[in-house]
Amino acid sequence: MHSAHTPMMQQYLGIKKDYPDTLVLYRMGDFYELFYDDARRAGELLGISVTTRGQSAGQPIPMAGVPVHAIDTYIAKLVKQGQSAVICEQIGDPALAKGPVERAVTRIITPGTLTDEALLDENRDNILASIAPDKEHYHLAWADISSARYRISEPLDENALKSELERLQPAEILIPDSARLPAALAGQKRPRRQPDWYYDHDSALNLILQHYQIKTLGGYGIRDDDPALGAAGCLLQYLYDTHKQTLPPLAPLLRESGDDSLAIDAASRRNLEIDYTLGGDHKRSLTGSINHCQTPAGSRNLKRWINRPLRDHDAISARHDAVAALLADNNAREQLRSLLHHSADIERITTRIALGSARPRELAQLRDTLQRCPISPPNCKRPPGRAPCSPPTSRP
DSSP states (O other): OTTTOHHHHHHHHHHHTTEEEEEEEEEETTEEEEHHHHHHHHHHHHOOOOEEEEETTTTTEEEEEEEEEGGGHHHHHHTTTTOEEEEEEOOOOOOTTTOOOOOEEEEOOOTOOOOOOGHHHHHHTOOOOEOOOOOOOSEEEEEETTTTEEEEEEOHHHHHHHHHHHHHHHHHEEEEEEEOGGGGTSSSSSOEEEEEOOOOHHHHHHHHHHHTTOOOOOGGGGTOOTTTTTHHHOOOOHHHHHOOOOOOOOOOEEOGGGGGGGOHHHHHHTTSSSSTTSSSSSSTTTHHHHHSSSHHHHHHHHHHHSOOOOHHHHHHHHHHHHHHHHHOOHHHHHHHHHHHOOOHHHHHHHHHHHOOOHHHHHHHHHHHHHHSSSSSSOOOOTTTTOOOOOOOOOOO
C-alpha cells in the first residue's frame, strides 16, 4: 500500500482490497461514503452526486455519499439492479481513537441473501442457487434464507437445468471459477464466480455436517456421496461469507425428487404464462389471476404449488378434499379467511428474530397473530360422498 495515502484512506483501501468487485459503503459520521471507482459506479446506479474532495497519495479523491437514515432505500435500489454492497461500520469509540476510528465489515448484502422486509418482495421467494457441473450433468442446490428452505436436486441435463432455473427464478446464482457458463443461464442473472474448492465434495460434506452437528446425512434421506453436495456446500459457505455475525437458520437439507412432481420445460412454462404473460405482465398470468390468498406466505406457497404440480395421487386428493371442505362450509371458510387476513408473515419474521434484526412493529404483529390464533382451526364440514384423506406428504 502506498505510504503517501492518508491513514483513513489506508484503512479504507485495506478493507476494499477484500471486496474488489463489490460496492463498499464506508461509515463516516452520519453518512456512508464511497470512494474512487465505487463512487463513480454508485453515481450511475443511484443517481447521486460524485464530488472530488481532498487528496491521498497526491491524487484527488472521487467520493459520493448517502445518509445513514436513508441507507435501506439506497440498498433497495442497488439490489433491484442486481448489485451487492458491503456495509462497513465504525466499531471503535471516536473519543478514544488516536488515528482513524476502528471500522469493520458488519453486513454483506447480495440479491440472494436478503432477509430485511424492506428489501424483499413479500409475494415472491428469494432464491440463492448454486450450480456444480460435471462431465455429464449439472447439480443444483438452492436456498431461500428468508424462509429457511435448503434443497438439492437430482442430476440435471442442460434442458432440465434451464427448466429448474425458470421455475425457481433465482435472485443470485453461484458457479465455480473454472466452469464454463452453462447455456441454461441465458436470460438469468449474471452468475457470481466462487472458488473451485468451495465445490470440493469432501469439504462441502464436512461443512454441512458441522453446520447441522450431525455425523451423516442419512437421517435426512441423502447419501453422503450425493454429487449435489458440492453445490450445497458452496452455497452454505457463501452464506457464512456474507453473514458476518449470525448465520440465518436453515431447515434440514432436503433432496427434491422428480418422482413426486411433474417437470415443466422452459418453453411450456412461458407458453402457459404461469408467472408472467408473454408480454411480461404478472397480474394477467395464471398465478396472478387466481391468487386471492390472504397472506404473503400463502401467495408464495401457491406459486410453488402451481410451478411444481404433484404426481402423487393421495397428495393431490388431499388438496382437493381440503378445497371441497372449504367450499362446502361458508362459515368456516370466512372465519379462516378473516383469521389469515390479519396474520403476520410468520415465516419471514421468525427468520429475522433468529438473526436479531426483527423490528418492534414485526414483533407486535407476531404477538397479535399468536393471540388471535384459536387453539384449534375452524371445523369444516366434510362434503357428502368424500372420505377423509391424509394430508399431503410432499414438501413445497
